[in-house]
Amino acid sequence: MAKTEDVAIFERNVAKALGDGQLRRNLRSAMATMSQRRRTLFADTEAFEQLRTLGQSIRRRALSQLPELLEQLEQRCTANGIQVHWAETAAEANAIVLDILRRHGATRVIKGKSMVSEEMHLNHFLEEQGIEALETDLGEYIIQLDGETPSHIIVPAIHKNKDQIAHLFHERIPDAPYTEVVEELNAIARGELREKFRTGDVGVSGVNFAVAETGTLCLVENEGNGRMCTTAPPVHIALMGLEKVVEKLQDVPPLLRLLTGSATGQPITTYFNMITSPRRSGELDGPHEVHLVILDNGRSGIYADPERRTTLQCIRCGACLNHCPIYTRLGGHAYGHVYPGPIGSILTPQLKGLDEAGVMATASTFCGACEEVCPVKIPFTEILRMLRNEAYARDESEHEVQGHGYRYTTVEALSWKSWALYNTSPALARIGAQMLSKFGQHLPMIGPLKEWTRVRTPPPFAPKTLHELAQQRGLDDDR
Amino acid sequence: MPSGSCAGVLKHQYPRLFAGQPEEEEVRRFSSRIYELSEFLIKVLNVRLEDRGEPIKVTWHSSCNALREMAIIPYAKALLRQLERVELVELQNERECCGFGGTFSVKQPAISAAMVSDKVDDIVQTGAARVLSTDCGCLLNISGALGYRDLKIPTQHLAEFILERTHGQN
Numbered sequence: 170m171a172k173t174e175d176v177a178i179f180e181r182n183v184a185k186a187l188g189d190g191q192l193r194r195n196l197r198s199a200m201a202t203m204s205q206r207r208r209t210l211f212a213d214t215e216a217f218e219q220l221r222t223l224g225q226s227i228r229r230r231a232l233s234q235l236p237e238l239l240e241q242l243e244q245r246c247t248a249n250g251i252q253v254h255w256a257e258t259a260a261e262a263n264a265i266v267l268d269i270l271r272r273h274g275a276t277r278v279i280k281g282k283s284m285v286s287e288e289m290h291l292n293h294f295l296e297e298q299g300i301e302a303l304e305t306d307l308g309e310y311i312i313q314l315d316g317e318t319p320s321h322i323i324v325p326a327i328h329k330n331k332d333q334i335a336h337l338f339h340e341r342i343p344d345a346p347y348t349e350v351v352e353e354l355n356a357i358a359r360g361e362l363r364e365k366f367r368t369g370d371v372g373v374s375g376v377n378f379a380v381a382e383t384g385t386l387c388l389v390e391n392e393g394n395g396r397m398c399t400t401a402p403p404v405h406i407a408l409m410g411l412e413k414v415v416e417k418l419q420d421v422p423p424l425l426r427l428l429t430g431s432a433t434g435q436p437i438t439t440y441f442n443m444i445t446s447p448r449r450s451g452e453l454d455g456p457h458e459v460h461l462v463i464l465d466n467g468r469s470g471i472y473a474d475p476e477r478r479t480t481l482q483c484i485r486c487g488a489c490l491n492h493c494p495i496y497t498r499l500g501g502h503a504y505g506h507v508y509p510g511p512i513g514s515i516l517t518p519q520l521k522g523l524d525e526a527g528v529m530a531t532a533s534t535f536c537g538a539c540e541e542v543c544p545v546k547i548p549f550t551e552i553l554r555m556l557r558n559e560a561y562a563r564d565e566s567e568h569e570v571q572g573h574g575y576r577y578t579t580v581e582a583l584s585w586k587s588w589a590l591y592n593t594s595p596a597l598a599r600i601g602a603q604m605l606s607k608f609g610q611h612l613p614m615i616g617p618l619k620e621w622t623r624v625r626t627p628p629p630f631a632p633k634t635l636h637e638l639a640q641q642r643g644l645d646d647d648r
Numbered sequence: 649m650p651s652g653s654c655a656g657v658l659k660h661q662y663p664r665l666f667a668g669q670p671e672e673e674e675v676r677r678f679s680s681r682i683y684e685l686s687e688f689l690i691k692v693l694n695v696r697l698e699d700r701g702e703p704i705k706v707t708w709h710s711s712c713n714a715l716r717e718m719a720i721i722p723y724a725k726a727l728l729r730q731l732e733r734v735e736l737v738e739l740q741n742e743r744e745c746c747g748f749g750g751t752f753s754v755k756q757p758a759i760s761a762a763m764v765s766d767k768v769d770d771i772v773q774t775g776a777a778r779v780l781s782t783d784c785g786c787l788l789n790i791s792g793a794l795g796y797r798d799l800k801i802p803t804q805h806l807a808e809f810i811l812e813r814t815h816g817q818n
Contacts, residue, residue, distance in 0.1 A: 180758070183756070183758050183759055184758060187758055187759070187762050494744050494745045494747070494763055495759055495763075498759065498762050498763065499759070531752070531755055531756060532756060532759070533749070533752070534712070534745045534747060534748065534749025534750075534752045534760075534763075535712070535749060535750075535752075536712040536716075536744075536745035536749070537712055537713075537716040537717065538712075538716075538743070538744075538745070540716070541716055616754075617751075617754035620753075620754040620757035621753060621754055621757075621792070622792075622796075623757060623761060624761040624764065624765065624792075624793055624796055625764070625789065625792025625793050625795070625796050626791075626792045626795035626796050627792075628788055628792065
C-alpha cells in the first residue's frame with residue numbers, strides 16, 4: 170500500500186529516534202523523575218480528582234463563552250493600557266510583531282518561553298528580517314545554541330543530558346571553559362543572559378492564562394527570565410493562543426496549582442507574573458508599552474465542533490508527554506511538529522490538517538495514560554479515534570477535520586468492510602474461524618503478519634474454535 | 649468477560665456508541681450487567697480459592713483497559729493473593745503499556761517492537777516462571793516477543809491459571 174508522505178517521514182524519524190540509545194536513556198531518566206514528583210505532589214488521589222474536575226469545569230466554562238470572553242479581555246486590556254492585536258494566521262502574527270519592532274527600531278529581542286512563538290516560527294522569521302531573537306529560558310537557550318527546536322513543551326532541552334550541554338557550552342559560547350558542574354554551567358548561561366537582558370530592545374513572552382474579568386496576563390516560570398523579558402525592555406509583546414482566556418481571577422489559583430503540579434510536581438513555581446498594564450506614571454520600572462497578540466491559527470475551526478473543542482481545554486502542562494509510553498521512547502523531535510506527544514497528536518492534525526499531520530494520531534496504543542494524568546480531563550482517546558476515522562472518511566466525514574479522507578484507499582476500505590461483514594454474519598465468522606484454525610499456521614508472512622513477526626513468533630491458532638469446543642461439551646452456543 | 653478490553657467496550661463504549669439511538673435504553677441495561685471476570689469472581693461470587701499447585705513465582709501484566717477503563721487490577725491481584733503457594737513479583741513498570749494496541753502493533757511496528765522489548769526485559773528481571781494477565785491481546789504480543797527471544801517464560805490467562813491451581817495440575 171502506498172504510504173502517504175506524513176507516514177513516510179514519521180517512519181524515518183521513529184527509526185532515527187529508536188536507534189539513539191543516549192536519547193532513550195536521557196528521556197527515561199528525566200521522565201521517571203518528573204512523573205515521580207507529580208505523583209508525590211498529587212498523592213491524595215481523591216483530592217486530585219476533585220481539583221481536576223474543578224480545572225475541567227473552569228476550562229469548559231471559559232470555552233463555552235469564548236467569543237464573549239475574548240471581547241471582554243480586549244476591552245479590559247485596552248482600558249488598562251495594553252494594546253491588543255488579532256492574528257488569524259501565524260504569518261499575520263509575525264507581521265504584527267515585526268511592525269511593532271520596526272516602529273521602535275528594535276534589533277535585539279529577548280524572549281521568554283512561548284510555544285505559540287514556536288508555532289509562528291518567530292525566531293526564524295525575525296532572523297530573516299535581520300533581527301536577533303534570543304531565548305532566555307535556560308532550556309530554550311541551550312537548544313537555540315544547538316540550532317534545535319524544543320523537544321518538550323515544558324522542558325525544551327529534555328533530550329539532552331548534562332555532559333552534552335557541557336560540550337555545547339564549551340563549543341558555542343566564546344571563552345566558556347569546559348565544565349560538567351551544573352552550578353558552573355548555570356553561571357555561564359547567566360553571565361551571557363544578563364548583558365542581553367540589559368540591552369534588549371523588546372521583550373517577547375507567552376501567556377499561560379489571560380483573565381477576561383481584569384485584563385490580566387499571567388505568566389508562569391521558574392527562572393526569573395520571564396520577569397526580566399516583561400519588565401526590563403521598554404516594550405513587551407505577549408503572544409497567546411485564543412483559547413488561553415479564563416473568565417475570572419478566581420479561576421487562576423486552581424489552574425495554576427494543576428499546571429505546576431502536573432508539569433514539574435511543584436506546588437507553585439518560583440515566579441508567577443501577573444501583568445495588567447504598562448508602566449504607569451510615577452512607577453519606577455516596567456515597560457512603557459505592552460502589546461498582546463491573540464492568535465487563531467486554526468483554533469476557531471476546532472472550537473466550532475463541540476467534540477473537537479475539548480482539545481482547547483489544554484493548559485500545556487506536558488504531563489501527557491511525561492507519561493506517554495511513546496513520547497518517552499521517541500522524544501519530541503520525532504513527531505516532526507511543534508507540539509509533540511499526546512497533546513500534539515490531537516492538536517496538530519486539527520491545526521495543520523490531517524494530510525500534513527494525520528500520522529500523529531496513529532502514534533498511540535490508546536493506553537489512556539494521558540487521560541489518566543490530564544489535569545483538565547481531555548478525552549484523548551476519543552479525539553484520537555475520531556481523527557483516525559476522519560483520516561479515512563472520504564465523503565462521510567462527520568467532523569470535517571481539514572484533510573479528511575487523505576488516507577482512504579480502496580484496499581483498506583474493503584478490508585474493513587469485509588471485517589464488518591465477517592463479524593456480523595455468524596455463518597461467515599464460523600467458517601472463517603475454522604479455516605484459521607486449520608490453515609492459520611501456513612499463512613504467508615506478508616502485510617501485517619510480516620510486521621508482527623519481525624520481533625515476535627507468529628500467533629498460534631487454536632486447533633479448535635470456541636464454538637467447536639462448546640458443541641463438543643453439548644452447550645447451546647447460539648444463545 | 650475474561651478480558652478488560654472487551655469488557656471495557658461492552659460496559660463503557662457501547663452506551664456511547666448507541667447514544668441517541670432507539671436501542672440506547674436496552675444497551676444501557678445490557679452494559680450495566682457487564683463484569684470483567686476477576687471483578688465478578690470477587691465482588692459477585694465472593695469466591696475462596698484453594699491452591700492445590702506447587703509453589704510458583706509469577707509476574708503480572710496489567711492490560712491498559714483492565715487497569716484504567718475497567719479498574720479491575722485490585723480484584724485480579726486479590727485472586728492471586730488467595731493462592732497460597734503463588735508468589736507474585738510485580739513488574740517495575742507495571743502501569744506501562746506492552747505496545748500491542750491492536751492495529752498499532754502493525755501500523756507502528758517499530759514503536760510497538762521497542763515497547764514490547766522493554767516489557768520483556770521487565771518480565772525477565774522479575775525472575776518469574778510465568779506471566780499472567782487478563783487480556784489475550786497483550787498475552788499474544790508478549791508471548792510472541794518472549795518466544796522470538798527464545799525465553800522460556802510461558803504466558804497464561806488468569807482464568808486458566810486459577811483453573812489449573814484449584815484443580816491441582818501443573
